[in-house]
Amino acid sequence: MERDSAFGVLIVGTGAIAELHIAALRASDRAELVGLVDTDPARAAAASYANGGVRSTTDLTEALAWPEVDGVIVCTPNGSHATIAHAVAAAGKHLLVEKPLATTTVDALAVLEDFRRAGRVLATAQTHRAYDYSLAVKSALDSGRIGDPLVIRATLLGGWIWGDWRSWAIDPGASGGHSLHNGVHLLDLVCWWMGARPDSVYARGRKQTAGELEIYDYLELVLRFPGNKIAQCEMSRAHRPGVISHRDVQVIGTAGTLSLPWDAEPSLVLDEQGMSVLLPAGGNGFARQLTGWLDAIAGGDALASGEDGLAAVAMAEAAELSIATGQPVPLTALAVEVVP
CATH class of the missing domain: 3.40.50.720 (NAD(P)-binding Rossmann-like Domain)
Structure with missing residues (x-):
């Protein structure tokens, strides 16, 4: 500049x-x-x-x-x-x-x-990653308060936000499908929280809003990480009413658990010291x-980063392949060396 x-x-x-x-x-x-x-x-x-x-x-x-x-x-x-x-x-x-x-x-x-x-x-x-709830979870994990995360469950449910049936978001050629358009949010988040890349992705998809959809608007995603760790993600644009959104996060660690209920912004941390509230910092995600x-x-x-973006795309593409085949998809492609 x-x-x-x-x-x-x-x-x-x-x-x-x-x-x-x-x-x-x-x-x-x-x-x-x-x-x-x-x-x-x-x-x-x-x-x-x-x-x-x-x-x-x-x-x-x-x-x-x-x-x-x-x-x-x-x-x-x-x-x-x-x-x-x-x-x-x-x-x-x-x-x-x-x-x-x-x-x-x-x-x-x-x-x-x-x-x-x-x-x-x-x-x-x-x-x-920039929203209050995810930063609160990341802060708790980085602090070591609940130890090493073993299981993460993350849920984002809502209704569709397309204007009509011509929307590019429901065109698989333009959007890449629900795993790439919306699923990347949770795929990226659970890896960020876990501090690792998964070994495999196993996914199921449903066309819940309408049979005429060319993409799956409801996803269940299971990521398996080294050390027998696991993340479960549920991402939906098929819930009604469409104006209501539901978000839920649970983390089970070696030293405690963290729970972020859908109707509250603060996280609840339960460890050897008992239960406490972890308040997120205020601010605008964008x-x-x-x-x-x-x-x-x-x-x-x-x-x-760009590397994070590459990882999210690879996981989402693996999820779409898993839905098509009905089998878990290994993610050895994530560990690729980029030629300078």
Whole structure:
């Protein structure tokens, strides 16, 4: 970055998730929105108007050449992430990409290699890592209060948020399926909490909302880790009413247990000292995520790196394969060496 002003960010894709990233930029004193890209001219113009007339275009190549652009946040449908990421790396810009990093492990690995060669920071928007509940669980585990985690159960249940049957989120070609579109949240979280990568994934899926769906909207995922540790994940977009969400976390460790009930933000920790409440720190997840990306660009660590994004994609792809075959899928591909 050569300018003395704040870090200039280009947003690619102006849908609902982009609004949350833009709000985080507005609240930041380190970064600013300098441009917007959308393939739909009307959407690009509307987003520009809503954000004070910031420059906009339908041409990504044009926008990447704007001198005020230092980094890019990608908020487009999943199937386009890898192609856009390659263009960002070629332009020498830093990238924060919405999950998943790509819709195949091969594509995710190629993106990671591109950014390593370019010497630019690649971060993935695994936003649940930045939420209060997940940080509270991570803090408790890192402190050693419940010892070594042996079993983790994580549940996220809700109803669908698509607008209609034309939504890209229910198109397997555009989204990659439910494991990649939503399942990556829990797959990434339980590995982050466990502090390890799994050996295998076993998954079941159901088309619960409607038989006409081309993807599974209800998932059960079982991850087996070294040392006979296990994580169980339940991820649904099939529950009713759709406006109600249910989240539940339980961790059994060698020295205690942690429980985060669905209707409460604090975690309950039960150990040799008895029961206590672990209060999460207040804050905005998208703002934390942005800060983590900027910290990584300055030489620190992102909340979720490109390597984390690759791991999440590999687990999700394995989950889809497991659903298709009815068998656990080994994850030896996660331990891949990326060519510099």
